[in-house]
Amino acid sequence: MRINNVVKMGVLGVTLLSSTFMQAQQSNDPIIDAIVKEGTENSQLKRYAFELLDVIGPRLVGTPQMMQAHNWVKDEYQAMGFEARNEAYGTWKAWDRGTTQLTMTYPRIKSLEGTQLAWSPSTKKNGVEAEVIILADVADKAAFEAWLPTVKGKIVLISMHQETGRPEYQWEEYATKESYEKMIANKKAATEAWAQRIKNTGYTAKELPKVLEEAGAVGIVMSHWSGVVGANKIFGATTERIPTVDIALEDYGLLYRLAENGKQPKININAQSKDLGTTQTYNTIAELKGGEKADEYVVLSAHLDSWDGGTGATDNGTGIITMMEAARILKEVLPIPKRTILIGNWGSEEQGLNGSRAFVADNPEIVEKTQTVFNQDNGTGRVAYLSGQGFLNSYQFLTDWLHAVPQKYKQDLKTYFPGSPSGGGSDHVSFVSKNIPGFMMSSLSWGYGKYTWHTNRDTADKIVYDDVQSNAILIAILAYKASQEEELVSRERIVLPLTKDGERQKWPESKGPKRTSNE
Incomplete structure (x- = not known):
């Protein structure tokens, strides 16, 4: 489902009726x-x-x-x-998910929490082990293309580092007003900076894994944190030969900080899955x-x-x-x-x-x-x-x-x-x-x-x-x-209002399905 928990209240915010049905009644049926x-x-x-x-x-x-x-x-x-x-x-x-084992092997041994994304390619039996590097912060696409050869044989982190793993509601409840506002400002600035980092590569976030794969990377690591402790969004991989995994915020942050500070961390990704055609x-x-x-x-x-x-x-x-x-x-x-x-x-x-x-x-x-x-x-x-x-x-x-x-x-x-x-x-x-x-x-x-x-x-x-x-x-x-009911109910539709540009809104278009995964 594409999330839509807030129901549209009428047309363009106009609610013609709201009822809570508070009248007590007993069934006569x-x-x-x-x-x-x-x-x-x-x-x-x-x-x-x-x-x-x-x-x-x-x-x-x-x-x-x-x-x-x-x-x-x-x-x-x-x-x-x-x-x-x-x-x-x-x-x-067709694809069958197997086991995912993620281990940091340098500078110390640590099991990592995470999983391969849907449709991720499998690794060899003992996994793939390599140094972890961070997606480069470059000025433009030309600089990114010049950096790309350095990913050969490496595992690349492609998600923003979260400075705090605490949900915003905890900050709002426990932090000082100044500390809370500072956190919000820092998060906003970091999000904007990471979006610009992606944009400067000349590719979208969805395109980057395949670009890195073609350049010789041996694994892609992301962390799609939901904003709640322990919860990450898990979607699909776009790579065709190398594994794509999502790692929990806490462990992703550890890898990011180690790489950022020149410690050259290594991890082993052992993702066993089956491509079934x-x-x-x-x-x-x-x-x-x-x-x-x-x-x-x-x-x-x-x-x-x-x-x-x-x-x-x-x-x-x-x-x-x-x-x-x-x-x-x-x-x-x-x-x-x-x-x-x-x-x-x-x-x-x-x-x-x-x-x-x-x-x-x-x-x-x-x-x-x-x-x-x-x-x-x-x-x-x-x-x-x-x-x-x-x-x-x-x-x-x-x-x-x-x-x-x-x-x-x-x-x-x-x-x-x-x-x-x-x-x-x-x-x-x-x-x-x-x-x-x-x-x-x-x-x-x-x-x-x-x-x-x-x-x-x-x-x-x-x-x-x-x-x-x-x-x-x-x-x-x-x-x-x-x-x-005695008859089919009315299908009569309202006249939809004008948009801000003065054009009449249109009824949703009936779209055909994707009947293959290649569409």
Whole structure:
């Protein structure tokens, strides 16, 4: 997921309605009472999380674990009585993460905390050992090209050195005002200086690893600190022959200071991974067939893939298990809904919403008759924000459905109507761009942005099950109400406002998926 925890409040900041639904009410609907009872007394969330996160683990597109996850989800839905299938939509580079061992061998022996990036090339059996140097601080591209030959046989540090590993909130709480302000100023200056250092090379930060590889470097080391103690962002490697690793802030700083002060540190990178060529990519689709309007759909949406620094627990394991649980509950209490409940477990969201975009492109007859889409993809917290996504009449049908939800499950929920359409962020956008009312079930943060989003700390222990259970019950009720409507809800869109340049804003463009990793 591309992080988007703050819901747009109306169009250009204009909120037409905000509601917290504080009126106490009791359900007069036995189906809703049964949903609450089933979700409370027979929750399967912990079992789902254990199998998906602890047993299967991270689900990087193209890995054997991703295929294992597709099959597990499919089998679970079939065991519940759903029709379920894996739908192929393209191919991707296939790779299997192995072990990463990082050791400083000079001027002293020390194990280092870190890991290879996704799709990093493997090293030889005993790893590669070399001196560590820092990316040069040069005046221009010509000077950088003159420096490049010095990287031959070396391991290059390409991230900024962080002078403090304490998060800003600790400085704000404990430091003197003068000390805090000094730290902020120094960090700003260091960030700007490092950005200029990168710019002066004539290459982007994304291009540099391959440039250094071509010049003869034997390894690339970075440290993408999130700003929280112990948490680093772990993305993908761009090198093709040499390993790219991310090292924790504390150990990266040690190497940087040693190199900066002429101690010529050495490290051994032993990164064992497997290049498996190419493999097919899939979405896993499950359907609870409807009755009277079986050819119309309510879609429960979550992406199955993840980055693999952790196990993808809050991005997006929690979304997957929430939708599985909501679907399970509905199957138990409403075995034949009016409309078909379709659950989209999308692949390759992290590489550009590819799975959901492929589904939308490949299944126009389903998309055309989709009532609404409920998507979850931003952590473990209770659903607290719901935007109308620019659909003019979203206030009417969403608040009608929410009216039926018991107070306990919506007491923190704020709505924003009509809102404005998301241009990116998660899989609901694939449907919104096709004029289908799709809604992000936006959650309370729980430190998501810096603590778990795409980090090495996105693991099962970060799940708050009380909140996830609440979400599953809420979404099951909304799906039930949406399914039982007499007609498809309105697709009428608002007229978007002018930009600051006086041009009319445009509805999000429907984009096709990347069907191969070469696109």
